[in-house]
Amino acid sequence: MTIVRNKINDFGCHNMHQFIEILALFILAAVLSNTASATVPAAGRADRTSFAPAYSRAVKDYDIPDSEILRHDNKKLKLAEALNDGRPLLINFVFASCSGICPMLSHTFRQVQTELDKEKQSFHLVSFSIDPENDTPEVLRDYAKKFKAGANWDFYTGNLATINAIQHAFNVFRGDKMNHSSVILIRSAPDKAWLRLEGFAGPDDVEREFYERLKSDKLLKN
Amino acid sequence: MSKLGLKALSGSQCFYRCRVEKNNQNGTKMIRMIVCFKESDMSGLSLPNSMRNTIAGWLRLSSIFLGFAVVLTQPAYARSSQTDNATLELGRRIYMEGLSASGKPLQGQHPNSTNVEGADAACVKCHRRSGMGGLEGNIAAPPITGKFLFADKENRPVALLDNRSPKDVTRAHTPYNADKFAEAIREGRTIAGKKLNPLMPRYRLNQAEIKALIAYLTQLSSELPPGVENNKIRFAAIISADADPADRDVLVKMMTEAVKQRNASQLISAGRMRMPIDLIPRTPREWELSFWQLTGSPETWNKQLSDYYRNGPVFAVISGLSNSTWEPVGAFCEREKLPCLLPSLASPPADPGFYSVYFSRGVALEAGVVAKYLLEYEKKTPTRIVQIYRDEENGRIAAQALSRVLKNSTIKTEHRVLSGSEPEALSAALKELQPEDSVMLWLNPADLAMLGKAVPKPPEVSFYVSGFLAKDHFDSLSPAWRNGIRIVYPYELGEKRQKNLAQLKSWLKTWHIPLTGEALQSEIFFNLLLLTDLTSQMLDNLYRDYLLERTEDMLSAGTTSSAYPHLSLASGQRFASKGAYIARFNQNGVLSADSDWIIP
Numbered sequence: 038m039t040i041v042r043n044k045i046n047d048f049g050c051h052n053m054h055q056f057i058e059i060l061a062l063f064i065l066a067a068v069l070s071n072t073a074s075a076t077v078p079a080a081g082r083a084d085r086t087s088f089a090p091a092y093s094r095a096v097k098d099y100d101i102p103d104s105e106i107l108r109h110d111n112k113k114l115k116l117a118e119a120l121n122d123g124r125p126l127l128i129n130f131v132f133a134s135c136s137g138i139c140p141m142l143s144h145t146f147r148q149v150q151t152e153l154d155k156e157k158q159s160f161h162l163v164s165f166s167i168d169p170e171n172d173t174p175e176v177l178r179d180y181a182k183k184f185k186a187g188a189n190w191d192f193y194t195g196n197l198a199t200i201n202a203i204q205h206a207f208n209v210f211r212g213d214k215m216n217h218s219s220v221i222l223i224r225s226a227p228d229k230a231w232l233r234l235e236g237f238a239g240p241d242d243v244e245r246e247f248y249e250r251l252k253s254d255k256l257l258k259n
Numbered sequence: 260m261s262k263l264g265l266k267a268l269s270g271s272q273c274f275y276r277c278r279v280e281k282n283n284q285n286g287t288k289m290i291r292m293i294v295c296f297k298e299s300d301m302s303g304l305s306l307p308n309s310m311r312n313t314i315a316g317w318l319r320l321s322s323i324f325l326g327f328a329v330v331l332t333q334p335a336y337a338r339s340s341q342t343d344n345a346t347l348e349l350g351r352r353i354y355m356e357g358l359s360a361s362g363k364p365l366q367g368q369h370p371n372s373t374n375v376e377g378a379d380a381a382c383v384k385c386h387r388r389s390g391m392g393g394l395e396g397n398i399a400a401p402p403i404t405g406k407f408l409f410a411d412k413e414n415r416p417v418a419l420l421d422n423r424s425p426k427d428v429t430r431a432h433t434p435y436n437a438d439k440f441a442e443a444i445r446e447g448r449t450i451a452g453k454k455l456n457p458l459m460p461r462y463r464l465n466q467a468e469i470k471a472l473i474a475y476l477t478q479l480s481s482e483l484p485p486g487v488e489n490n491k492i493r494f495a496a497i498i499s500a501d502a503d504p505a506d507r508d509v510l511v512k513m514m515t516e517a518v519k520q521r522n523a524s525q526l527i528s529a530g531r532m533r534m535p536i537d538l539i540p541r542t543p544r545e546w547e548l549s550f551w552q553l554t555g556s557p558e559t560w561n562k563q564l565s566d567y568y569r570n571g572p573v574f575a576v577i578s579g580l581s582n583s584t585w586e587p588v589g590a591f592c593e594r595e596k597l598p599c600l601l602p603s604l605a606s607p608p609a610d611p612g613f614y615s616v617y618f619s620r621g622v623a624l625e626a627g628v629v630a631k632y633l634l635e636y637e638k639k640t641p642t643r644i645v646q647i648y649r650d651e652e653n654g655r656i657a658a659q660a661l662s663r664v665l666k667n668s669t670i671k672t673e674h675r676v677l678s679g680s681e682p683e684a685l686s687a688a689l690k691e692l693q694p695e696d697s698v699m700l701w702l703n704p705a706d707l708a709m710l711g712k713a714v715p716k717p718p719e720v721s722f723y724v725s726g727f728l729a730k731d732h733f734d735s736l737s738p739a740w741r742n743g744i745r746i747v748y749p750y751e752l753g754e755k756r757q758k759n760l761a762q763l764k765s766w767l768k769t770w771h772i773p774l775t776g777e778a779l780q781s782e783i784f785f786n787l788l789l790l791t792d793l794t795s796q797m798l799d800n801l802y803r804d805y806l807l808e809r810t811e812d813m814l815s816a817g818t819t820s821s822a823y824p825h826l827s828l829a830s831g832q833r834f835a836s837k838g839a840y841i842a843r844f845n846q847n848g849v850l851s852a853d854s855d856w857i858i859p
Binding site for chain 2 (some may be wrong): 132134135136137138140141144145150161169170171173196197214217218219237239240
């Protein structure tokens with residue numbers, strides 16, 4: 038077949054051009070999907086159309102930046118002050134206008150809260166807003182109410198640069214709030230390492246990982 | 260050179276005409292084919308426009324490979340008999356509100372045991388109003404309208420799942436039937452037998468509910484809206500009666516030039532494959548832009564807008580100008596379900612509705628910022644704030660907004676309304692100020708220019724000036740006033756601003772358009788870039804709700820190509836910039852921030 042080069046006509050029609058585009062697209066798609074699959078870790082792999090419920094776990098050290106943040110009750114705190122009060126800590130990153138992943142993350146925290154309260158376990162849930170300009174303390178109070186957040190669950194916002202810095206510090210910054218990842222961070226005590234759960238950890242998974250973390254850090258007797 | 264022409268029908272009734280010019284190796288022979296279908300032949304099938312386009316696309320290929328043996332068949336899902344209203348309404352309630360047939364909240368189970376119910380379980384949460392889906396983190400909620408689920412391969416459109424990655428387009432699959440659809444909803448299994456993403460809940464819908472949901476999805480985003488034609492998309496910019504004529508000229512010039520440029524770049528000969536996304540085929544459509552100039556009082560605008568719309572319906576309104584109210588325009592857009600994107604205004608409607616998106620809340624935002632500054636930032640909170648404004652819409656709205664915010668605070672508010680264009684009105688308004696007072700000047704550039712004449716030496720109190728109403732023009736202020744005021748400044752400052760505006764400036768230079776006002780021109784320029792990206796990413800899925808959803812998503816990154824520090828939206832958000840600085844002119848006469856970016 039000879040190469041067909043078509044020109045624009047009065048109706049902007051370009052048959053062969055489109056056909057070549059489709060071909061090129063499929064070739065490009067094939068090449069790109071091969072390269073992409075090689076870089077995704079198997080445990081946390083998130084296939085677009087279907088995947089097995091899975092999350093990856095990793096133990097990490099993070100440096101907490103010296104930032105000032107704003108709690109949902111309007112109280113200003115240093116980040117370290119907010120996180121290092123001694124209670125075992127669980128962190129997630131959400132925003133109030135997010136309709137898919139965040140409600141699921143928040144539902145998970147809500148159920149974890151219920152279970153840990155029931156077991157009289159000391160804990161501290163922290164949700165950082167990654168849309169701080171929209172999520173003022175007032176918006177966060179409404180959000181907290183919606184998910185029946187109790188005394189051990191705090192929501193934080195701050196200025197955009199601070200919130201971005203915090204996301205960078207915990208390696209969850211993806212440049213775009215719609216692009217955020219589903220991450221839960223667990224730490225048994227201020228001097229211990231962080232456990233990072235990435236993917237779809239349900240409430241049972243989170244609770245189990247939480248207790249295992251306490252146990253491995255020798256902060257749980259049984 | 261010889262030409263061979265094949266022409267079935269000709270003239271203005273042609274639905275589609277196509278010519279392939281083929282050059283052989285020596286470049287001397289050219290074969291021209293013209294396929295032509297009479298518009299009436301197509302409309303006899305009462306197909307929606309979008310389907311015609313799909314068929315047209317298919318025809319284009321088949322006309323080459325199959326000759327001209329064209330059989331038009333309606334896809335199975337479109338053949339089903341008219342759905343009764345009650346079924347459709349039940350489908351809508353499930354989709355939009357998360358309510359089951361019994362009226363109880365819908366229950367959705369996630370496989371890892373977090374359950375959702377009611378509004379949280381409604382399809383619209385992830386698949387959006389348009390049914391075209393969206394992106395949540397790294398997970399694509401795919402399009403689920405009838406065209407994507409139930410149509411056979413030839414009639415299925417293509418949609419982009421992830422605008423950051425043009426390889427992520429909807430893939431071919433066997434069409435769902437009612438049973439397979441029920442399996443997906445109830446058991447989370449795709450037509451290919453795979454498990455659905457765990458983000459998708461499982462629902463125990465009964466047969467009637469399944470049927471209703473199918474009926475709803477089948478009609479959802481199924482017909483292209485008015486303003487989208489086979490070879491054209493129409494847009495309008497709305498200019499109110501009181502808009503500044505100079506601003507209007509700038510807007511008309513910039514937009515006309517950009518549309519001309521955009522249409523030229525769509526020509527195949529100009530090379531349309533500029534970005535990977537251009538590899539995805541779509542129907543080439545020209546942009547046609549109208550300027551809807553409103554005249555007379557705002558009460559008559561609705562009628563004028565309706566007339567404009569009737570005579571030449573548009574797909575969306577992009578940009579606009581007003582020096583006073585925008586309420587009638589906002590109401591019109593809501594009524595016509597017409598996206599009205601990002602007009603340049605100082606006081607947009609307080610309730611934006613679904614179909615309008617604004618750069619910010621305008622003077623109401625400034626009122627919130629100044630209130631927060633006075634209460635939380637000032638070393639000594641003033642006992643009273645005197646608000647000086649003209650008896651005009653913008654001034655009134657601004658002053659009322661500030662009074663409202665300060666209602667339960669320790670700061671008293673006093674309103675002083677200017678009348679007449681003489682400096683005496685201003686000097687009268689600036690009398691009897693106490694040292695504990697602050698003064699808020701909700702003034703336009705003409706009044707600001709008069710300050711020096713009215714009162715040469717500013718009284719010893721804190722003065723605040725509205726950046727929106729000053730239109731970012733402070734040159735006319737006398738030196739004493741320039742140094743004495745603080746400005747509620749809703750735009751970016753310093754180097755970052757210059758970086759944000761670099762693209763605008765080089766574009767203006769290229770097209771020989773003078774830079775007359777960075778704030779206004781950057782808003783218009785931002786809109787033109789936005790519209791180009793939006794329409795490019797939507798491919799042939801040119802639905803209005805989808806346009807708004809794409810706008811929400813596109814702005815999620817906090818885009819910075821305007822005079823604002825960043826513009827950011829998300830699902831349901833309608834005001835993109837959410838704060839302002841308190842700024843003042845420093846010793847070198849440069850406007851610089853006196854506070855951080857304050858969000859009220």
